[in-house]
Amino acid sequence: MRDEPDQDLDLELTSPLVPLFVITGGHALPPDHEYGHTTLVTAGEGASAAARTLSPEARQVMDLVSDGFLSVAEVAGHTHLPLGIVRILLAQMEGSGLIIVRKPVPRAERADRELLSAVLDGLKTRFGA
Amino acid sequence: MIRDALIWCLVAIAALAVAAAVVLFVRSRGLGEKKRRSEAALTQQMHAAESQLAYARAELQKHRDEYEGTIREAEQAAEESTKAVLKGAARFLQSLAAEQTTLLDDIQRKYGGHPVLADLLDVNHANAQMARKAQGIAVMCGAPLGRRNKPASVYDVVRSAQGQIRNFHRVEIMQQGGLALKASAVAPVALAVAELLDNAASFSQHDAPIEVTFQRVQSNLCIVIDDAGVSMSDEDRQRATALLSGDIVPQLSQLGNQPKFGFPVVGLIARQYGFKVDVTGVSRYGGVRAVVLLPEELWTMEETPPPVEEAPVANIRRVESRSQNTSRTMHGLPKRGARQAPIASVPDSPAARTAPRAPEETGRTSGRGLGAFQRGTLSGRNLDTPSFEGFEDE
Known part of the structure; x- marks a missing residue:
């Protein structure tokens, strides 16, 4: 029964070997307002010692953020992981004190594109662009 | 005289006795012969019966063996045909499960930033278990495993x-x-x-x-x-x-x-x-x-190639532009330059959200002007708001 491996066509598995839900360890997504696109993260103090037991993905994130602040979206881009997965990873890493998270400066609230365009137009007509 | 008569009598009696003995002897010999003959005949009959019996037994055994052989063959054939049917079905399931895994992975990446991701992960988990069962059945039926290259x-x-x-x-x-x-x-x-x-x-x-x-x-x-x-x-x-x-x-x-x-x-x-x-x-x-x-x-022992090879820049740009709505991370540096990457203070227009990579249509001059204005407001705000550079220096 072990012979004739293939008269019928071979099935090739193209999906990633490690499924994403294993990478996150089955943890839930953090609440929406945490770890927005522009939230900045960096490595915490003495994190490199603890990093040895991390999964390869978490270690990759640690490497990325070890010498400075990096936005969550950038972490996602560099690791090629979906944003939600990165957020789960970051939440876990923050929980174990590996990273420091800095919330983005909140958006200026009243800024409105039309209004600004109008102001700009006004300035242009006043001073000449 | 009397004596002679007695002697004759005795002789006659002896002669009679001898004759009787001879007759008896001859007779018993005849009987013995007859008995031996009939015994021989009986043994012969018995042997014949025995050999018939052995033949019948052998015949019975032969039929029994044939019967068992047929049963075994039938069982084997049934097993083989069951396997063949199940193998086809399992292979079908196997390839469907593999296809679904690939699909799910794409969907997970597509909706990577969406709350639906949590549910997609659960679905993928269930699918992975199904794929294992399908693979198990396929292996039991002699089908090859899906392979990785x-x-x-x-x-x-x-x-x-x-x-x-x-x-x-x-x-x-x-x-x-x-x-x-x-x-x-x-x-x-x-x-x-x-x-x-x-x-x-x-x-x-x-x-x-x-x-x-x-x-x-x-x-x-x-x-x-x-x-x-x-x-x-x-x-x-x-x-x-x-x-x-x-x-x-x-x-x-x-x-x-x-x-x-x-x-x-x-x-x-x-x-x-x-x-x-x-x-x-x-x-x-x-x-x-x-x-x-x-x-x-x-x-x-070799180190495996890292799962994600050095990303082509175009790829990073695509991913990030989708998730961040601007192209500012195209610089691709882990270290942030604050002035080059201002925090958006202007809500993105829906047009920019849907087509972030087509700035030409919106007018180059007004875009540049807006950028200048944005930088100006940002540097103004930096006076009272601590910039993240301050944190970086710590």
């Missing part, structure tokens, strides 16, 4: 196996070295380890840990799975050893209503791909220790 670290192979069981979070993988499996061994070892993990999970308490460690023993690589369940009886152990060695291949019809094909599947693929599995050990928790022993043909 890239080598992978043994850590990732075990994680792949981990994803194929229900309570995967109980699995703890203790070490990760630079040990890698060759491409041909990735799929079979993942399936075998998944079956062993499933076995470990179902024969121990639902929250007890399952530990996976790796050991190099001479030229072999061992994947050791320790559970904290109940240990097996000697009888179970013997049966498991026989199944895992691939010596006994239970027929499909013997698997019963709630088929357990974990060990038979492991035995089959172990034999097929040339590794060994042993479950006779006792784990450090008193449960079962399962060991997958991989000979040197199946693994290497």
Whole structure:
């Protein structure tokens, strides 16, 4: 029964070997307002010692953020992981004190594109662009 | 005179007696002869009967053997045809499950930032378990496994196996070295380890840990799975050893209503791909220790190529522009330059959101002007708001 491996066509598995839900360890997504696109993260103090037991993905994130602040979206881009997965990873890493998270400066609230365009137009007509 | 007469009488009597004796003797001889003859005839008849009986017995045995042979052949044929049917169905399931896994992965990446991701992960988990069952049935029917064409670290192979069981979070993988499996061994070892993990999970308490460690023993690589369940009886152990060695291949019809094909599947693929599995050990928790022993043909010491190769810049740009709505991270530097990457103070217009990479249409001059204005407001605000550069310097 072990012979004739293939008269019928071979099935090739193209999906990633490690499924994403294993990478996150089955943890839930953090609440929406945490770890927005522009939230900045960096490595915490003495994190490199603890990093040895991390999964390869978490270690990759640690490497990325070890010498400075990096936005969550950038972490996602560099690791090629979906944003939600990165957020789960970051939440876990923050929980174990590996990273420091800095919330983005909140958006200026009243800024409105039309209004600004109008102001700009006004300035242009006043001073000449 | 009287004396003579007496003598004659005696002679006559003697003669009579002799005659009688002769007659008797002759007669008894005749009888003996007759008896011998009839005895001989009887023995002959008996022999004949015996040989007839033996013939009949032989005939009976022959028919019995033929009958049994026919039954066996019929059973074999039934088994083969059942296998053929099931094999076709299992292969179909197998390829559907593989297709679905790929699809789900794409969807997960597409909606990576969306709350629906949590549910997608659950669906993918269920699908991974289904794929394992489909693979198991296919193996039992003699179909080939799906194959992978890239080598992978043994850590990732075990994680792949981990994803194929229900309570995967109980699995703890203790070490990760630079040990890698060759491409041909990735799929079979993942399936075998998944079956062993499933076995470990179902024969121990639902929250007890399952530990996976790796050991190099001479030229072999061992994947050791320790559970904290109940240990097996000697009888179970013997049966498991026989199944895992691939010596006994239970027929499909013997698997019963709630088929357990974990060990038979492991035995089959172990034999097929040339590794060994042993479950006779006792784990450090008193449960079962399962060991997958991989000979040197199946693994290497080489560091596997990192799962994500150095990303082409265009790729990064695409991903980030989608997730961040601007192209500012196209600089691609881990270190942020604050002035080059201002925090958006202007809500993005819907047009920019849908087509972030077409700035030309919106008018180059007004865009540049807006940028200048934005930088101005930002530097103005920097006076009272601490910039993140301050944090960076700390």
